[in-house]
Amino acid sequence: MVSDHPPGLDPDRLRGLLDRERPGLVRGPLTGRLIEGGRSNLTYAVSDGASQWVVRRPPLGHVLATAHDMRREHRVxxxxxxxxxxxxxxxxxxxxxxxxxxxxxxxxxxxGTPYRTAGQLAPLGPGRTREVALSLVDTLVDLHAVDPAEAGLADFGRPEGFLDRQLRRWGKQLDASRNRELAGVDELHAALGRALPASPAPAVVHGDYRLDNVLVNADDEITAVLDWEMSTLGDPLTDLGLLVMYSMPLGMPDSPVSTTAEAPGHPAPAELIERYAARSGRDVSTVSWYTAFAWFKLAVILEGIHYRYTLGRTVGRGFDRIGDLVPVFIAHGLTTLQEG
Structure with missing residues (x-):
């Protein structure tokens, strides 16, 4: 018998659980579909014909429980x-x-809509695109203004030594996928280590904060921040650095990595940084380090994808071009650090 539901989701078993734990919530048989676009964990939309919910679970056959911790995501x-x-x-x-x-x-x-590319933003026009991008900054300020203790998240991470651990972690990730010469990558890693800034007071950090990880409604309001799998307590400027990085044009048409920076009306990085500083009251004088670190981190992630592709472990559209992006990200990281 052929299953009519996506792999990893059994609507009948889910219905049974919800009927036991949340009696009366579900009114009829559940159907489910996979929501495309997530990088790691699997996301499904389920419906009883009248109401809809979302289910998040680790990828099929996952092995690293810490990387797909449903309890942490649910908690935050x-x-x-x-x-x-x-x-x-x-x-x-x-x-x-x-x-x-x-x-x-x-x-x-x-x-809501997760805007992934400049092409998807273009129909909004320059004025609305600008407001959406600025709202993204304002929402980030709201996140970083949350008092971890008041929210019950005082033990959600280890802020002491956060940047040093992050740099070492991504250095190890790079070593784990080395199978070719990458000019400048060790230089970038070493330069980041030498210039490690002093972190501000810790905050709840999203870890992957960008436009396609939020939902935007028809009134251009952010209705939900999604994909909390990398969230922790740490240095809030790592979120800002990543947002700034994603707001810089790659200069590569048809890049397999999504960016909205080239959409007409999208604010320049300097304006986003200025708005964050004005609204948060934080010192952002070292933001170039955080942006360079974001370039390095993404270069390592992309190199890992490229490495798996060369081993035949990754299939799909665009993976054959991921490797070409890595040197571009390294070069941007070096330039950003030098200019800072």
């Missing part, structure tokens, strides 16, 4: 619910692997 979204940060309302966390084969959580379905 639940904790941020009462704050100004727009997040979906959580329904339940299930750590019983008998239900779907892995831990997962259920949250409300929030309508």
């Amino acid at each position: 979204i639940t904790a941020l619910g009462p704050t100004k940060v727009p997040v979906p309302r959580t329904v339940l966390l299930c750590e019983d692997e008998e239900v779907l084969g892995a831990p997962f959580y259920v949250m409300e379905y929030v309508p």
Whole structure:
């Protein structure tokens, strides 16, 4: 018998769990579909014909539980619910692997668009595109203004030595996927280590903050911040550096990595930095280090994807061109650090 539901999701088992844990929530048989676009964890939309919810679970056959910790994701979204940060309302966390084969959580379905490319933003026009990008900064300021202790997240991470650990972690990731000469990558890594800034007071850090990880409604309002799998307590300027990096044009048409920076009306990085500084009150004088670190981190991630592609472990559109991007990211990182 052929299954009519996506791999990793059994609607009948899910319905049984929800009927037990949240009686009356589901009114009829559940159907589900995979939501494309996530980098790592799997996301499904499920419906009983009248209402919709979202299920998040680790990838099929995952091995690193720490990298796909459903409890952490569920915890941070639940904790941020009462704050100004727009997040979906959580329904339940299930750590019983008998239900779907892995831990997962259920949250409300929030309508909205994740803008992934400049082409998708273009129909909004320059004025609306600008406002959406500025709203992204304002929402980040709201996130970093959350008091971790008041939100119940005082033990959500180890802020002491955060940047040093991050730099060492991504250096190890690079070593794990070395199979070709990459000019400048060791130079960039070493230069970042020599110029390590002193971190400001710790905040809840998203870890992958960019436009296609938020939902925007028809009124150009951010309705939900998604994909919290890399969130922790740490240096808030790492989020700003990543946002700035994604706001810099790559200068590569048809790049397999999404960027919205070239959309007409998109604010320049300097304006985004200035808005963050004005609204947060934080010193952003070292933001070039954080932006260079973001270039390095993405270069390492892309090199890992390229390495898996060369081994035949990754299939799909665009993976054959990922390797060409890595030297570009390294060069941008070196330039950003030197200019800072």
